[in-house]
Amino acid sequence: MLPALSRRLVLMGALLLPLLGRRPARARPALSALPSAPPSGMPPDPLPSWSPGPSRERILSFLHAVTTPGSPQFVPADERIAVFDNDGTLWSEQPMYVQLAFALDRARALGVAVDRDDLMARGNAALLDLLTRTHTGMDTEAFAALVRRWLAEARHPTLRVPYTALAYRPMLEVLAAFRAAGFRTWIVTGGGLDFVRVFAERLYGIPPEQVVGSSVVTRYEDSGDVPRLLREPRLEFLDDGPGKPVGIHRAIGRRPIAAFGNSDGDLAMLRWVTSGPGLRLGMLVHHDDARREVAYDRSSPFGRLDRGLEEAPKRGWGLISMREDWARIYAGSEGP
């Protein structure tokens, strides 16, 4: 996960990000304004936090087309697989990756505190050192316990809520709508596989076996009372950029038919998914809401969406405007 993280690390000095503002949730669209009937098996309005508009319509039309028997675009249930990036797509990546906040806190707890600005100045080697110190050298169960405890206690630096409150409510609705339409929903993250697994089931309803992510080498050891899987200080797989189709193939073995991302690190995944035969859906979350979240795209080295803004119209991918398309943003901070 190093190149991706470090690319974005530059912006971390920019912690002078505007406080994440809020505005009142817009009223839900009337049911009569729904652009497409939801697929059978779904509630009448499966996307209540979405404003009427092309993004909402596109998602519902896609689900309707692939699940309607007799539709020329009907897809059998076993081929209904949808993949979702995590950071910036399912939850906030501002003011820094949640996993990086974990690493910094963990370093502090270990008595080897790292200064964020200093880390940025020292580049890749320092970041690798931080991840090695904080993410390896223990067994898989001990690591999961560390993450679980940290998530329960840590608070977002400005919003003062648990990080898990910063899942995007509209995307939780998308996950639920896809599952109601018979899809298996997968996370395909540049973040750590064993980090994301700790909260994916509770937060997103996605079980550990449907998470694809970056990983370190693990080694099986059976010398003590019980066998263990030890996390070694060596990167095994970087699930970002061109790594995402590779990770998808290894874990899923079938090409998904829908993909959601938010940065240039997701473009290979969207391309792989949408270049297969039949109806496909590729969507990019565009962080254009400076009032309720943070507005960033082309010029941001952190969660950068640059090439994607060019490619989206050429490839037929949809851009989700957080400002226009989402009536609510967060799962936990604005009430149901």
Place this chain on the structure above:
Amino acid sequence: MLPALSRRLVLMGALLLPLLGRRPARARPALSALPSAPPSGMPPDPLPSWSPGPSRERILSFLHAVTTPGSPQFVPADERIAVFDNDGTLWSEQPMYVQLAFALDRARALGVAVDRDDLMARGNAALLDLLTRTHTGMDTEAFAALVRRWLAEARHPTLRVPYTALAYRPMLEVLAAFRAAGFRTWIVTGGGLDFVRVFAERLYGIPPEQVVGSSVVTRYEDSGDVPRLLREPRLEFLDDGPGKPVGIHRAIGRRPIAAFGNSDGDLAMLRWVTSGPGLRLGMLVHHDDARREVAYDRSSPFGRLDRGLEEAPKRGWGLISMREDWARIYAGSEGP
């Protein structure tokens, strides 16, 4: 997959294996003789090809205990995961691994025929060369198409049936019984991930995303009209021996509660699975039926079960006697 294959390669000279004999299937046990009531949701006799005895009883008792609400050993549905080795556990590995037969046929089709005895004499380097020539240098879809076509046409050298007819009927029943009890069933094979995926769904009802196996490096390429995943001539992961718990963790992320294998290459998997808390099931298929299949264990470098015969009683694992426990052997050759 090299060390494991080559270890076993030595025996391949022993192609003078007895013709796989058959004997009439024993009568099904009367329902009244069932040692345990099957879990609810299952047919009255979920294991009709199993003879009454400790193995059958143990499997049914396990399923009953973990699925009975209120039972002290009850396991919630999302934790019900069972893993199965493939070669020698779900289908025959005699007179050689099916995947090796594919490699030899493929080499012949490419005009670089390899003599089996010669291959054995030349050892690891020759085997690596064979696998590189026959399994890499194409994209993932082309490879799957090659395997699919080969499986449709190839015939077992002595039985003259498609290899897929040599799945073990009793194990197909076990897979179905576990699924009826709410389990997800996974293959964890030392063989090639993308080889086994081609037939796992049709033959075993196991979808591609529930196969864990050995893999070569794949590379994402998007330079032509459509993106491709290219199979590179480099081993990525050997899913055998201590690799099995590692592969299980990476793909599943949760410790399974039941495991079936047949060779020393499965012992780390059984140990990992059965050393977790709560009721666990570890079973080893013992190839002791010289009349209907091939009898081999300790002295066989191919599918060797040596250390496992010592460990099974110490670890509380069950040994399945093909001769005593299985009333029928094959899925395809003896009729329903």
